[in-house]
Amino acid sequence: MSKAAWALFVREWRIANRIGGGASVGAVFFLILVTIMPFAVGPDLALLARIGPAILWVAALLATLLGLDRLFQGDHEDGSLDVLVNASLPLELTVLVKCAAHWAASTAPLAILSPLFGLMLGMDAGALALVAVSLVAGTPALTMLGAIGAALTVSLRRGGLLMAVLVLPLAIPVLIFGVSAASAASGGGAPLAASLTMLCALSLAAIALAPFAAAAALRHVRD
Amino acid sequence: MRLSANEIAIERGGRRVLSGVSFEARAGQALLVVGPNGSGKSSLLRAVAGFLPLAAGRFALEGGAEEGIGEQAHYLGHSDALKSALTAGENLAFWADALGGDATRAAWIAALDRLGLAHVADFPVRALSAGQKRRVALARLLVAPRPIWLLDEPTTALDAAAQRQFAVVMRAHLAGGGLILAATHAPLELDDAARLTLGDAGAKGAAA
Numbered sequence: 001m002s003k004a005a006w007a008l009f010v011r012e013w014r015i016a017n018r019i020g021g022g023a024s025v026g027a028v029f030f031l032i033l034v035t036i037m038p039f040a041v042g043p044d045l046a047l048l049a050r051i052g053p054a055i056l057w058v059a060a061l062l063a064t065l066l067g068l069d070r071l072f073q074g075d076h077e078d079g080s081l082d083v084l085v086n087a088s089l090p091l092e093l094t095v096l097v098k099c100a101a102h103w104a105a106s107t108a109p110l111a112i113l114s115p116l117f118g119l120m121l122g123m124d125a126g127a128l129a130l131v132a133v134s135l136v137a138g139t140p141a142l143t144m145l146g147a148i149g150a151a152l153t154v155s156l157r158r159g160g161l162l163m164a165v166l167v168l169p170l171a172i173p174v175l176i177f178g179v180s181a182a183s184a185a186s187g188g189g190a191p192l193a194a195s196l197t198m199l200c201a202l203s204l205a206a207i208a209l210a211p212f213a214a215a216a217a218l219r220h221v222r223d
Numbered sequence: 224m225r226l227s228a229n230e231i232a233i234e235r236g237g238r239r240v241l242s243g244v245s246f247e248a249r250a251g252q253a254l255l256v257v258g259p260n261g262s263g264k265s266s267l268l269r270a271v272a273g274f275l276p277l278a279a280g281r282f283a284l285e286g287g288a289e290e291g292i293g294e295q296a297h298y299l300g301h302s303d304a305l306k307s308a309l310t311a312g313e314n315l316a317f318w319a320d321a322l323g324g325d326a327t328r329a330a331w332i333a334a335l336d337r338l339g340l341a342h343v344a345d346f347p348v349r350a351l352s353a354g355q356k357r358r359v360a361l362a363r364l365l366v367a368p369r370p371i372w373l374l375d376e377p378t379t380a381l382d383a384a385a386q387r388q389f390a391v392v393m394r395a396h397l398a399g400g401g402l403i404l405a406a407t408h409a410p411l412e413l414d415d416a417a418r419l420t421l422g423d424a425g426a427k428g429a430a431a
Contacts, residue, residue: 007320011309018308079302083363086272086293088323222274 004089005097012101023105026063030110033059034117045122052121053182056131060110061171064139067106068146069160071098076154076222091215095147103143111135126185134181137196140203141174144210151217174202224250224286224370226402232279233266240266246419253403253413258421264406268373271404272298287370296371303360307349311359314348315366324367334365339388353380361389372396374405387412
Protein backbone atom coordinates (compact mmCIF):
# COMPACT_ATOMS: atom_id res chain seq x y z
CA MET A 1 0.00 0.00 0.00
CA SER A 2 2.84 2.41 0.80
CA LYS A 3 4.37 1.48 -2.55
CA ALA A 4 1.15 2.46 -4.33
CA ALA A 5 0.98 5.72 -2.37
CA TRP A 6 4.58 6.57 -3.20
CA ALA A 7 4.03 5.72 -6.89
CA LEU A 8 1.03 8.07 -6.96
CA PHE A 9 3.01 10.84 -5.27
CA VAL A 10 5.86 10.48 -7.78
CA ARG A 11 3.41 10.46 -10.71
CA GLU A 12 1.65 13.62 -9.52
CA TRP A 13 4.96 15.32 -8.84
CA ARG A 14 6.25 14.50 -12.31
CA ILE A 15 3.09 15.69 -14.04
CA ALA A 16 3.12 18.95 -12.06
CA ASN A 17 6.72 19.66 -12.97
CA ARG A 18 6.62 18.78 -16.66
CA ILE A 19 5.65 21.26 -19.35
CA GLY A 20 2.07 22.40 -18.88
CA GLY A 21 1.95 20.84 -15.43
CA GLY A 22 1.25 24.13 -13.71
CA ALA A 23 3.50 23.88 -10.64
CA SER A 24 5.39 27.07 -11.52
CA VAL A 25 2.35 28.94 -12.85
CA GLY A 26 0.94 29.24 -9.32
CA ALA A 27 4.13 30.91 -8.13
CA VAL A 28 4.10 33.34 -11.07
CA PHE A 29 0.43 34.14 -10.41
CA PHE A 30 1.32 34.76 -6.75
CA LEU A 31 4.10 37.11 -7.80
CA ILE A 32 1.79 39.05 -10.13
CA LEU A 33 -0.91 39.43 -7.47
CA VAL A 34 1.65 40.80 -5.01
CA THR A 35 3.12 43.07 -7.66
CA ILE A 36 -0.14 44.74 -8.68
CA MET A 37 -1.09 45.56 -5.07
CA PRO A 38 1.22 48.61 -4.75
CA PHE A 39 -0.27 49.94 -7.99
CA ALA A 40 -3.73 49.72 -6.47
CA VAL A 41 -2.88 50.87 -2.95
CA GLY A 42 -0.27 53.49 -3.83
CA PRO A 43 3.42 53.79 -2.96
CA ASP A 44 2.89 54.39 0.77
CA LEU A 45 5.51 51.97 2.19
CA ALA A 46 4.26 52.21 5.78
CA LEU A 47 0.75 51.25 4.68
CA LEU A 48 2.03 48.44 2.42
CA ALA A 49 4.17 47.04 5.25
CA ARG A 50 1.15 47.08 7.56
CA ILE A 51 -1.20 45.30 5.15
CA GLY A 52 1.60 43.20 3.63
CA PRO A 53 0.70 40.00 5.53
CA ALA A 54 -2.92 40.31 4.40
CA ILE A 55 -1.86 40.87 0.77
CA LEU A 56 0.45 37.86 0.83
CA TRP A 57 -2.20 35.67 2.42
CA VAL A 58 -4.96 36.63 0.00
CA ALA A 59 -2.55 36.15 -2.90
CA ALA A 60 -1.51 32.74 -1.57
CA LEU A 61 -5.15 31.76 -1.11
CA LEU A 62 -6.03 32.65 -4.70
CA ALA A 63 -2.87 31.09 -6.14
CA THR A 64 -3.55 27.86 -4.21
CA LEU A 65 -7.12 27.64 -5.51
CA LEU A 66 -6.00 28.44 -9.06
CA GLY A 67 -4.27 25.10 -9.53
CA LEU A 68 -6.63 23.01 -7.44
CA ASP A 69 -9.57 22.89 -9.83
CA ARG A 70 -7.56 20.50 -12.00
CA LEU A 71 -6.73 18.22 -9.04
CA PHE A 72 -9.16 15.48 -10.13
CA GLN A 73 -10.40 16.86 -13.43
CA GLY A 74 -7.43 15.67 -15.48
CA ASP A 75 -7.81 12.15 -14.10
CA HIS A 76 -11.55 12.30 -14.72
CA GLU A 77 -11.17 13.35 -18.33
CA ASP A 78 -8.55 10.79 -19.33
CA GLY A 79 -10.22 7.90 -17.50
CA SER A 80 -7.53 7.50 -14.83
CA LEU A 81 -10.05 8.19 -12.08
CA ASP A 82 -12.05 5.09 -13.06
CA VAL A 83 -8.94 2.99 -12.57
CA LEU A 84 -7.87 4.78 -9.38
CA VAL A 85 -11.27 4.16 -7.78
CA ASN A 86 -10.69 0.41 -7.99
CA ALA A 87 -6.93 0.49 -7.33
CA SER A 88 -5.36 -1.11 -4.29
CA LEU A 89 -5.16 2.24 -2.48
CA PRO A 90 -8.44 3.33 -0.85
CA LEU A 91 -9.88 6.41 -2.58
CA GLU A 92 -9.53 8.46 0.63
CA LEU A 93 -5.79 7.81 0.67
CA THR A 94 -5.58 8.53 -3.05
CA VAL A 95 -7.13 11.94 -2.37
CA LEU A 96 -4.72 12.57 0.51
CA VAL A 97 -1.65 11.60 -1.54
CA LYS A 98 -2.76 13.72 -4.50
CA CYS A 99 -3.24 16.67 -2.15
CA ALA A 100 0.16 16.09 -0.56
CA ALA A 101 1.83 16.02 -3.98
CA HIS A 102 -0.07 19.12 -5.10
CA TRP A 103 0.90 20.93 -1.93
CA ALA A 104 4.57 19.95 -2.26
CA ALA A 105 4.75 20.86 -5.94
CA SER A 106 2.58 23.98 -6.12
CA THR A 107 1.86 25.46 -2.69
CA ALA A 108 5.03 24.92 -0.68
CA PRO A 109 6.98 27.04 -3.22
CA LEU A 110 4.57 29.91 -2.47
CA ALA A 111 5.41 29.75 1.23
CA ILE A 112 9.13 29.60 0.44
CA LEU A 113 8.92 32.53 -1.98
CA SER A 114 6.62 34.67 0.19
CA PRO A 115 9.44 36.39 2.17
CA LEU A 116 11.05 37.39 -1.13
CA PHE A 117 7.81 38.87 -2.43
CA GLY A 118 7.12 40.47 0.96
CA LEU A 119 10.31 42.50 0.50
CA MET A 120 8.55 44.30 -2.34
CA LEU A 121 5.92 45.41 0.17
CA GLY A 122 8.51 46.89 2.52
CA MET A 123 7.94 44.36 5.30
CA ASP A 124 10.63 43.84 7.96
CA ALA A 125 12.50 40.60 8.62
CA GLY A 126 10.34 39.43 11.53
CA ALA A 127 7.11 39.88 9.59
CA LEU A 128 8.57 38.12 6.54
CA ALA A 129 9.52 35.08 8.60
CA LEU A 130 6.10 34.93 10.22
CA VAL A 131 4.32 35.11 6.86
CA ALA A 132 6.33 32.12 5.63
CA VAL A 133 5.71 30.16 8.83
CA SER A 134 1.98 30.92 8.87
CA LEU A 135 1.67 29.94 5.19
CA VAL A 136 3.41 26.61 5.84
CA ALA A 137 1.03 26.00 8.75
CA GLY A 138 -2.15 27.17 7.04
CA THR A 139 -1.94 26.25 3.36
CA PRO A 140 -2.49 22.50 3.95
CA ALA A 141 -5.98 23.42 5.14
CA LEU A 142 -6.55 25.44 1.94
CA THR A 143 -5.38 22.54 -0.22
CA MET A 144 -7.64 20.06 1.57
CA LEU A 145 -10.68 22.37 1.43
CA GLY A 146 -9.94 22.94 -2.24
CA ALA A 147 -9.85 19.18 -2.78
CA ILE A 148 -13.46 18.93 -1.60
CA GLY A 149 -14.47 21.64 -4.05
CA ALA A 150 -12.44 20.03 -6.83
CA ALA A 151 -14.11 16.67 -6.17
CA LEU A 152 -17.60 18.19 -6.19
CA THR A 153 -17.00 19.97 -9.49
CA VAL A 154 -15.00 17.19 -11.16
CA SER A 155 -17.51 16.46 -13.90
CA LEU A 156 -18.28 20.11 -14.75
CA ARG A 157 -16.41 21.49 -17.70
CA ARG A 158 -16.09 24.99 -16.25
CA GLY A 159 -15.91 23.83 -12.67
CA GLY A 160 -13.03 26.08 -11.62
CA LEU A 161 -15.09 29.16 -10.89
CA LEU A 162 -17.81 27.21 -9.10
CA MET A 163 -15.14 25.52 -7.05
CA ALA A 164 -13.75 28.90 -5.95
CA VAL A 165 -17.27 30.04 -5.03
CA LEU A 166 -17.74 26.89 -2.94
CA VAL A 167 -14.37 26.93 -1.24
CA LEU A 168 -13.57 30.60 -0.59
CA PRO A 169 -16.23 31.02 2.15
CA LEU A 170 -14.89 27.91 3.88
CA ALA A 171 -11.37 29.33 3.74
CA ILE A 172 -12.30 32.42 5.79
CA PRO A 173 -11.28 30.96 9.20
CA VAL A 174 -7.92 29.92 7.75
CA LEU A 175 -7.46 33.42 6.33
CA ILE A 176 -8.35 35.10 9.64
CA PHE A 177 -5.93 33.08 11.75
CA GLY A 178 -3.29 33.08 9.02
CA VAL A 179 -3.21 36.86 8.70
CA SER A 180 -3.40 37.31 12.44
CA ALA A 181 -0.40 35.00 12.95
CA ALA A 182 1.50 36.66 10.12
CA SER A 183 0.91 40.19 11.39
CA ALA A 184 1.75 39.39 15.02
CA ALA A 185 5.27 40.78 14.51
CA SER A 186 4.04 44.02 13.02
CA GLY A 187 1.76 44.77 15.94
CA GLY A 188 -1.28 42.69 15.03
CA GLY A 189 -3.98 42.10 17.61
CA ALA A 190 -3.90 38.46 18.67
CA PRO A 191 -0.89 36.79 20.31
CA LEU A 192 1.22 34.76 17.89
CA ALA A 193 1.01 31.42 19.71
CA ALA A 194 -2.79 31.40 19.79
CA SER A 195 -3.18 32.20 16.09
CA LEU A 196 -0.49 29.75 15.01
CA THR A 197 -1.91 26.86 17.05
CA MET A 198 -5.39 27.56 15.68
CA LEU A 199 -3.93 27.55 12.18
CA CYS A 200 -2.22 24.22 12.78
CA ALA A 201 -5.45 22.83 14.27
CA LEU A 202 -7.41 23.89 11.18
CA SER A 203 -4.86 22.23 8.92
CA LEU A 204 -4.79 19.01 10.91
CA ALA A 205 -8.57 18.83 11.05
CA ALA A 206 -8.79 19.43 7.29
CA ILE A 207 -6.16 16.75 6.60
CA ALA A 208 -8.08 14.29 8.77
CA LEU A 209 -11.59 14.99 7.48
CA ALA A 210 -11.41 16.38 3.96
CA PRO A 211 -10.21 13.14 2.27
CA PHE A 212 -13.43 11.42 3.35
CA ALA A 213 -15.58 14.27 2.06
CA ALA A 214 -13.68 14.50 -1.23
CA ALA A 215 -13.69 10.72 -1.77
CA ALA A 216 -17.44 10.55 -1.08
CA ALA A 217 -18.00 13.39 -3.54
CA LEU A 218 -15.88 11.65 -6.19
CA ARG A 219 -17.83 8.42 -5.78
CA HIS A 220 -21.22 10.09 -6.16
CA VAL A 221 -20.73 13.02 -8.49
CA ARG A 222 -18.89 11.09 -11.18
CA ASP A 223 -20.69 8.61 -13.35
CA MET B 224 -14.86 -18.21 -10.42
CA ARG B 225 -18.32 -17.29 -11.65
CA LEU B 226 -19.71 -13.81 -12.25
CA SER B 227 -23.46 -13.51 -12.57
CA ALA B 228 -26.01 -10.76 -12.91
CA ASN B 229 -29.59 -11.18 -11.85
CA GLU B 230 -32.32 -8.96 -13.35
CA ILE B 231 -30.14 -5.85 -13.47
CA ALA B 232 -31.69 -2.43 -14.07
CA ILE B 233 -29.70 0.76 -14.47
CA GLU B 234 -30.93 4.33 -14.60
CA ARG B 235 -28.94 7.28 -15.91
CA GLY B 236 -30.22 10.82 -15.74
CA GLY B 237 -33.67 9.60 -14.72
CA ARG B 238 -33.94 7.34 -17.78
CA ARG B 239 -33.86 3.58 -17.48
CA VAL B 240 -31.13 2.47 -19.88
CA LEU B 241 -31.20 -1.21 -18.95
CA SER B 242 -33.70 -3.47 -17.30
CA GLY B 243 -34.08 -7.16 -16.69
CA VAL B 244 -30.54 -8.09 -17.76
CA SER B 245 -29.23 -11.40 -16.50
CA PHE B 246 -26.04 -13.17 -17.47
CA GLU B 247 -23.51 -15.61 -16.17
CA ALA B 248 -19.83 -15.93 -17.02
CA ARG B 249 -17.40 -18.50 -15.73
CA ALA B 250 -13.64 -18.49 -15.40
CA GLY B 251 -12.06 -19.09 -18.78
CA GLN B 252 -15.06 -17.68 -20.57
CA ALA B 253 -15.53 -14.47 -22.52
CA LEU B 254 -18.89 -12.76 -22.70
CA LEU B 255 -19.37 -10.29 -25.53
CA VAL B 256 -21.95 -7.62 -24.80
CA VAL B 257 -23.39 -6.56 -28.15
CA GLY B 258 -26.16 -4.26 -29.22
CA PRO B 259 -26.78 -0.99 -31.07
CA ASN B 260 -25.50 2.39 -29.87
CA GLY B 261 -27.27 3.50 -26.74
CA SER B 262 -28.37 0.02 -25.75
CA GLY B 263 -26.54 0.26 -22.43
CA LYS B 264 -23.37 -1.76 -23.08
CA SER B 265 -21.06 0.77 -21.45
CA SER B 266 -23.46 1.36 -18.58
CA LEU B 267 -23.55 -2.37 -17.89
CA LEU B 268 -19.74 -2.56 -17.74
CA ARG B 269 -19.52 0.54 -15.54
CA ALA B 270 -22.11 -0.99 -13.21
CA VAL B 271 -20.12 -4.23 -12.97
CA ALA B 272 -17.04 -2.16 -12.10
CA GLY B 273 -19.06 -0.49 -9.35
CA PHE B 274 -19.19 3.01 -10.86
CA LEU B 275 -22.95 3.11 -11.36
CA PRO B 276 -25.58 2.26 -8.76
CA LEU B 277 -28.10 -0.41 -9.68
CA ALA B 278 -31.78 0.49 -9.79
CA ALA B 279 -32.66 -3.19 -9.37
CA GLY B 280 -31.04 -6.60 -9.29
CA ARG B 281 -27.55 -7.56 -8.17
CA PHE B 282 -24.21 -8.90 -9.30
CA ALA B 283 -22.69 -11.90 -7.62
CA LEU B 284 -19.15 -13.20 -7.75
CA GLU B 285 -18.46 -16.71 -6.54
CA GLY B 286 -15.03 -18.15 -5.94
CA GLY B 287 -13.12 -14.89 -6.04
CA ALA B 288 -11.13 -13.12 -3.35
CA GLU B 289 -12.76 -11.28 -0.49
CA GLU B 290 -12.75 -7.88 -2.17
CA GLY B 291 -15.51 -6.45 -4.29
CA ILE B 292 -15.85 -7.14 -8.01
CA GLY B 293 -14.33 -3.76 -8.87
CA GLU B 294 -11.12 -4.44 -6.94
CA GLN B 295 -10.65 -7.73 -8.79
CA ALA B 296 -11.37 -6.26 -12.19
CA HIS B 297 -9.48 -4.25 -14.78
CA TYR B 298 -11.77 -1.64 -16.25
CA LEU B 299 -10.80 -0.36 -19.68
CA GLY B 300 -13.17 2.39 -20.76
CA HIS B 301 -13.34 4.59 -23.83
CA SER B 302 -10.47 6.68 -22.48
CA ASP B 303 -7.03 5.21 -22.16
CA ALA B 304 -6.24 6.37 -18.59
CA LEU B 305 -2.80 7.52 -19.69
CA LYS B 306 -1.05 10.75 -18.72
CA SER B 307 0.16 12.43 -21.88
CA ALA B 308 3.05 14.18 -20.12
CA LEU B 309 4.56 10.87 -18.94
CA THR B 310 6.23 8.20 -21.03
CA ALA B 311 4.45 4.94 -21.84
CA GLY B 312 6.76 3.17 -19.40
CA GLU B 313 6.14 5.67 -16.59
CA ASN B 314 2.40 5.28 -17.08
CA LEU B 315 2.59 1.50 -16.95
CA ALA B 316 4.98 1.45 -13.99
CA PHE B 317 2.57 3.69 -12.09
CA TRP B 318 -0.43 1.49 -12.87
CA ALA B 319 1.53 -1.62 -11.90
CA ASP B 320 2.25 -0.08 -8.49
CA ALA B 321 -1.25 1.33 -8.07
CA LEU B 322 -2.97 -1.92 -9.03
CA GLY B 323 -0.68 -4.17 -7.03
CA GLY B 324 1.41 -5.54 -9.90
CA ASP B 325 5.08 -5.79 -10.80
CA ALA B 326 6.46 -2.33 -11.56
CA THR B 327 9.93 -3.39 -12.68
CA ARG B 328 11.11 -2.26 -16.09
CA ALA B 329 11.36 -5.87 -17.28
CA ALA B 330 7.71 -6.45 -16.40
CA TRP B 331 6.23 -3.50 -18.29
CA ILE B 332 8.59 -3.94 -21.23
CA ALA B 333 7.33 -7.53 -21.46
CA ALA B 334 3.73 -6.30 -21.32
CA LEU B 335 4.35 -3.77 -24.10
CA ASP B 336 6.20 -6.39 -26.12
CA ARG B 337 3.18 -8.69 -26.09
CA LEU B 338 1.29 -5.91 -27.87
CA GLY B 339 4.23 -5.25 -30.19
CA LEU B 340 5.02 -1.87 -28.72
CA ALA B 341 8.24 -2.27 -26.73
CA HIS B 342 10.01 0.27 -28.94
CA VAL B 343 7.86 3.20 -27.75
CA ALA B 344 8.37 2.52 -24.03
CA ASP B 345 10.38 5.70 -23.44
CA PHE B 346 8.34 8.06 -25.62
CA PRO B 347 5.90 10.46 -23.98
CA VAL B 348 2.34 9.25 -24.53
CA ARG B 349 1.42 12.58 -26.15
CA ALA B 350 3.73 11.64 -29.07
CA LEU B 351 1.96 8.33 -29.74
CA SER B 352 -0.80 7.67 -32.25
CA ALA B 353 -4.35 6.83 -31.14
CA GLY B 354 -3.81 3.13 -31.85
CA GLN B 355 -0.49 3.08 -30.00
CA LYS B 356 -2.09 4.80 -27.00
CA ARG B 357 -4.81 2.16 -27.00
CA ARG B 358 -2.21 -0.59 -27.02
CA VAL B 359 -0.36 1.01 -24.09
CA ALA B 360 -3.72 1.12 -22.29
CA LEU B 361 -4.20 -2.57 -23.10
CA ALA B 362 -0.73 -3.30 -21.69
CA ARG B 363 -2.08 -2.04 -18.35
CA LEU B 364 -4.16 -5.23 -18.19
CA LEU B 365 -0.92 -7.21 -18.22
CA VAL B 366 1.24 -5.35 -15.69
CA ALA B 367 -1.06 -6.18 -12.78
CA PRO B 368 -2.84 -9.54 -12.71
CA ARG B 369 -6.57 -9.25 -12.10
CA PRO B 370 -8.96 -12.07 -12.97
CA ILE B 371 -11.84 -10.06 -14.44
CA TRP B 372 -11.37 -7.86 -17.49
CA LEU B 373 -14.11 -5.34 -18.24
CA LEU B 374 -13.36 -4.04 -21.73
CA ASP B 375 -15.36 -1.29 -23.39
CA GLU B 376 -14.62 -1.33 -27.14
CA PRO B 377 -11.08 -2.58 -26.48
CA THR B 378 -9.99 -2.64 -30.12
CA THR B 379 -10.92 0.96 -30.99
CA ALA B 380 -8.23 2.45 -33.27
CA LEU B 381 -6.28 -0.84 -33.45
CA ASP B 382 -5.02 -2.06 -36.83
CA ALA B 383 -5.61 -5.64 -37.95
CA ALA B 384 -2.23 -6.89 -36.69
CA ALA B 385 -2.73 -5.30 -33.27
CA GLN B 386 -6.24 -6.77 -33.06
CA ARG B 387 -4.78 -10.24 -33.67
CA GLN B 388 -2.08 -9.64 -31.03
CA PHE B 389 -4.71 -8.57 -28.53
CA ALA B 390 -6.84 -11.63 -29.37
CA VAL B 391 -3.82 -13.78 -28.45
CA VAL B 392 -3.47 -11.86 -25.19
CA MET B 393 -7.17 -12.33 -24.40
CA ARG B 394 -7.05 -16.05 -25.16
CA ALA B 395 -4.03 -16.41 -22.86
CA HIS B 396 -5.94 -14.61 -20.11
CA LEU B 397 -8.92 -16.95 -20.56
CA ALA B 398 -6.67 -19.99 -20.63
CA GLY B 399 -5.19 -18.84 -17.31
CA GLY B 400 -8.63 -18.90 -15.68
CA GLY B 401 -9.51 -15.27 -16.37
CA LEU B 402 -12.90 -13.89 -17.26
CA ILE B 403 -13.64 -11.27 -19.91
CA LEU B 404 -16.69 -9.08 -20.28
CA ALA B 405 -16.36 -6.99 -23.42
CA ALA B 406 -18.74 -4.48 -24.94
CA THR B 407 -17.95 -4.47 -28.62
CA HIS B 408 -19.09 -4.06 -32.20
CA ALA B 409 -16.10 -6.02 -33.51
CA PRO B 410 -15.96 -9.82 -33.30
CA LEU B 411 -12.68 -9.69 -31.26
CA GLU B 412 -11.63 -13.04 -32.77
CA LEU B 413 -12.87 -14.99 -29.77
CA ASP B 414 -14.69 -17.84 -31.47
CA ASP B 415 -16.19 -19.61 -28.48
CA ALA B 416 -17.28 -16.44 -26.67
CA ALA B 417 -20.83 -16.22 -25.38
CA ARG B 418 -22.97 -13.27 -26.42
CA LEU B 419 -25.28 -11.04 -24.50
CA THR B 420 -27.46 -8.99 -26.83
CA LEU B 421 -28.87 -5.75 -25.49
CA GLY B 422 -31.72 -4.13 -27.36
CA ASP B 423 -33.26 -0.68 -27.16
CA ALA B 424 -35.39 -1.67 -24.19
CA GLY B 425 -32.72 -3.69 -22.38
CA ALA B 426 -31.83 -7.34 -22.71
CA LYS B 427 -33.59 -9.45 -25.27
CA GLY B 428 -31.51 -12.52 -24.80
CA ALA B 429 -29.35 -13.79 -21.99
CA ALA B 430 -26.18 -15.76 -22.37
CA ALA B 431 -25.53 -18.91 -20.41
